[in-house]
Amino acid sequence: MALPTARRSFLASCGLLAAGALTLAGCGSDSLSGSTPGASSQAPATSVAADSSLKAMLPQSVQDSGVLRVGTNATYAPNEFLQGDKIVGMDIDIINAVAAKLGVKAEFTNAEFDSLIGGVSANRYDAAISSFSITDERLQQIDMVQYFSAGTQWATKKGNPDNVDPNSPCGLSVSVQTGSTQQLDDLPPKNEACTAAGKPGITVLPFDSQADAANALVSGRVQAMLADSPVTAYAVKQTGDQLELVGDIYDSAPYGIVLPKGGGQTAEAVSKALEEIAKDGSYETAMTNWGAEAGAVTEFPVNP
The missing domain is CATH 3.40.190.10 (Periplasmic binding protein-like II)
Structure with a gap:
């Protein structure tokens, strides 16, 4: 349509x-x-x-x-x-x-x-x-x-051991859902800004389901994940004390x-x-x- x-x-x-x-x-x-x-x-x-x-x-x-x-x-x-x-x-x-x-x-x-x-x-x-x-x-x-x-919300491991800052994502490994606005619209310009400044780029691991993206963070395959704010909050809630929200919701x-x-x-x-x-x-x-x-x-x- x-x-x-x-x-x-x-x-x-x-x-x-x-x-x-x-x-x-x-x-x-x-x-x-x-x-x-x-x-x-x-x-x-x-x-x-x-x-x-x-x-x-x-x-x-x-x-x-x-x-x-x-x-x-x-x-x-x-x-x-x-x-x-x-x-x-x-x-x-x-x-x-x-x-x-x-x-x-x-x-x-x-x-x-x-x-x-x-x-x-x-x-x-x-x-x-x-x-x-x-x-x-x-x-x-x-x-x-x-x-x-x-909006978009980031999450990381509980206690933020990697000092993840969504405003300074250069060099981070992150998981996203394949085809999401986060993968297609949000991260590409951030990655371009990193490389243009001579900093390490963002390593993006896409997954067919958002739950698999969260699983990658819990298991330590990535340092952060981002998704729609209610989806990220729900994933954090479901993992008990394993993950936490980091940074503010943006692009609401x-x-x-x-x-x-x-x-x-x-x-x-x-x-x-x-x-x-x-x-x-x-x-x-x-x-x-x-x-x-x-x-x-x-x-x-x-x-x-």
């Missing part, structure tokens, strides 16, 4: 994380446990109190059915991924809480990432949430409500919930629901459960 279809990283996070049998818990792809694109997952029960005034802002079909049909691509831990045959993650917790505040239940369909925006426009889904960066190109076709901010960009373009008051209802779950603590819980607190936002504008 004409729109950019990538998240901030192009590939999914999955696989063995570290020696000692540490894994990214439940990290998977559409093929796990017999689940295929199109498989649905019903939202778990939530204690968020419904707001009837917000429900009245939804399309009549959603009010009548009591179901918010949500498209996602469950291959991107910790934001949305499969745990057995259940779709779980930070984004899933957020949209479940939003749906509960709206007085409906979220019903998820696991689909190809590049089909989701078209699916919302074609009314196959009432909404989509799948780590979508908000871009001008996307806003030409759909409405988006901001709910998170992701907002994520947005996808809704039909000009879909009446729906986007405003979702925005207000996000404001309410931020007040009652559900939003913060969704962040902390997945180690993504650094990307929390305080405002939830429509089409920022």
Whole structure:
């Protein structure tokens, strides 16, 4: 399709994380446990109190059915991924809480990432949430409500024994996910700057999964890794005390919930629901459960 279809990283996070049998818990792809694109997952029960005034802002079909049909691509831990045959993650917790505040239940369909925006426009889904960066190109076709901010974050071994400084990466060996923005857009100019200054270049080891990139750091094959901020934070959390975040998050960009373009008051209802779950603590819980607190936002504008 004409729109950019990538998240901030192009590939999914999955696989063995570290020696000692540490894994990214439940990290998977559409093929796990017999689940295929199109498989649905019903939202778990939530204690968020419904707001009837917000429900009245939804399309009549959603009010009548009591179901918010949500498209996602469950291959991107910790934001949305499969745990057995259940779709779980930070984004899933957020949209479940939003749906509960709206007085409906979220019903998820696991689909190809590049089909989701078209699916919302074609009314196959009432909404989509799948780590979508908000871009001008996307806003030409759909409405988006901001709910998170992701950037690039580095990690290194606990205690930073190699004195890793993301602002001075010359001579470092680093792991990344193949095809990620970190590999394609971030590191090349940094490497060129190093060599232009007569300093050692950056040795980049790309891996097909972000979990394998983290495993390379844990096992000492590299001195650092970098990835999308929530993905890095999740990898650090999963390794216990073996890794730590280093440096600040940079190149941040907002994520947005996808809704039909000009879909009446729906986007405003979702925005207000996000404001309410931020007040009652559900939003913060969704962040902390997945180690993504650094990307929390305080405002939830429509089409920022």
